[in-house]
Amino acid sequence: xxxxxxxxxxxxxxxxxxxxxxxxxxxxxxxxxxxxxxxxxxxxxxxxxxxxxxxxxxxxxxxxxxxxxxxxxxxxxxxxxxxxxxxxxxxxxxxxxxxxxxxxxxxxxxxxxxxxxxxxxxxxxxxxxxxxxxxxxxxxxxxxxxxxxxxxxxxxxxxxxxxxxxxxxxxxxxxxxxxxxxxxxxxxxxxxxxx
Amino acid sequence: xxxxxxxxxxxxxxxxxxxxxxxxxxxxxxxxxxxxxxxxxxxxxxxxxxxxxxxxxxxxxxxxxxxxxxxxxxxxxxxxxxxxxxxxxxxxxxxxxxxxxxxxxxxxxxxxxxxxxxxxxxxxxxxxxxxxxxxxxxxxxxxxxxxxxxxxxxxxxxxxxxxxxxxxxxxxxxxxxxxxxxxxxxxxxxxxxxx
Numbered sequence: 001x002x003x004x005x006x007x008x009x010x011x012x013x014x015x016x017x018x019x020x021x022x023x024x025x026x027x028x029x030x031x032x033x034x035x036x037x038x039x040x041x042x043x044x045x046x047x048x049x050x051x052x053x054x055x056x057x058x059x060x061x062x063x064x065x066x067x068x069x070x071x072x073x074x075x076x077x078x079x080x081x082x083x084x085x086x087x088x089x090x091x092x093x094x095x096x097x098x099x100x101x102x103x104x105x106x107x108x109x110x111x112x113x114x115x116x117x118x119x120x121x122x123x124x125x126x127x128x129x130x131x132x133x134x135x136x137x138x139x140x141x142x143x144x145x146x147x148x149x150x151x152x153x154x155x156x157x158x159x160x161x162x163x164x165x166x167x168x169x170x171x172x173x174x175x176x177x178x179x180x181x182x183x184x185x186x187x188x189x190x191x192x193x194x195x
Numbered sequence: 196x197x198x199x200x201x202x203x204x205x206x207x208x209x210x211x212x213x214x215x216x217x218x219x220x221x222x223x224x225x226x227x228x229x230x231x232x233x234x235x236x237x238x239x240x241x242x243x244x245x246x247x248x249x250x251x252x253x254x255x256x257x258x259x260x261x262x263x264x265x266x267x268x269x270x271x272x273x274x275x276x277x278x279x280x281x282x283x284x285x286x287x288x289x290x291x292x293x294x295x296x297x298x299x300x301x302x303x304x305x306x307x308x309x310x311x312x313x314x315x316x317x318x319x320x321x322x323x324x325x326x327x328x329x330x331x332x333x334x335x336x337x338x339x340x341x342x343x344x345x346x347x348x349x350x351x352x353x354x355x356x357x358x359x360x361x362x363x364x365x366x367x368x369x370x371x372x373x374x375x376x377x378x379x380x381x382x383x384x385x386x387x388x389x390x
Contacts, residue, residue: 143363144372151350158349159342168338177339180383188379192372
């Protein structure tokens with residue numbers, strides 16, 4: 001049995017960790033409260049002291065993935081843009097691969113897991129990346145540039161989602177292609193005076 | 196008062212229409228059952244014979260917008276790709292503008308309206324557009340091409356969402372820019388052998 005006395009924050013984190021580990025083997029929608037309590041070696045009563053529902057645990061677990069993403073993502077300050085993008089993309093892909101099941105559950109359209117709450121979490125990652133690109137990506141200001149950056153983030157998100165499920169191209173190709181798409185999209189936008 | 200006897204399908208459509216009209220003036224999350232019954236001039240009891248909840252009406256109304264989009268969207272068979280894309284984009288933008296509040300409610304991340312069900316509706320439009328592009332867009336097959344098409348659809352969706360809320364560039368610029376982004380993205384992908 002797990003230690004009976006544990007600080008509330010640690011106990012909560014332990015349950016989230018158990019959920020994330022289970023998501024590595026099963027889709028989140030197939031993980032039950034019993035699965036989690038068994039994996040964490042705690043009672044159902046204890047589970048419900050920390051989470052009012054399974055959905056609340058899902059949101060907390062997905063929040064932990066989002067936090068890892070926000071903590072680890074950075075855009076190097078030096079070097080040519082494609083190389084710096086590639087480095088940032090490699091980190092994004094690492095975190096997404098490490099929590100592949102949660103990532104897929106979070107972003108797949110029509111997922112039973114996705115709600116307003118998880119949508120807001122996803123949006124936080126998107127805005128973080130757009131912020132990094134605006135601050136360090138040497139891009140001009142302007143409405144079309146902003147739409148270009150947001151569009152590229154959506155491309156990355158969707159492509160990684162497909163790739164995690166199908167692995168149809170080598171990892172290195174995916175990274176080069178995504179970096180190339182950003183450079184290409186900015187070049188198209190640069191042709192527009194309203195950019 | 197509205198006619199007391201009406202075929203069930205027509206009555207249901209009447210309520211959906213009343214909701215869509217209200218969404219033109221208020222965000223869907225601010226529209227109540229009372230607002231809808233008042234606009235359609237029917238009783239609450241009648242409303243609940245057709246919809247078990249306000250959420251069900253939201254989904255039906257958004258479904259009507261999706262249906263209009265699917266019915267009207269087409270990619271002309273003849274002409275240079277940028278021009279054909281531009282024509283299809285103009286139709287997309289027309290439908291989105293006509294139902295701007297519903298469109299924004301449906302696609303905004305973290306919206307209280309968005310659920311698995313509305314996510315599935317949005318996905319239907321996405322897959323329809325990707326299908327049109329694959330059939331008639333003169334694009335090669337391949338995993339990176341597919342990701343390019345999906346990424347471009349996400350760009351269109353996001354850009355139109357931003358544009359409906361902020362109108363920061365002229366409509367014609369938006370259409371040219373979106374068509375240009377598709378052509379540019381395909382050109383980048385063509386450089387990859389795994390495309």
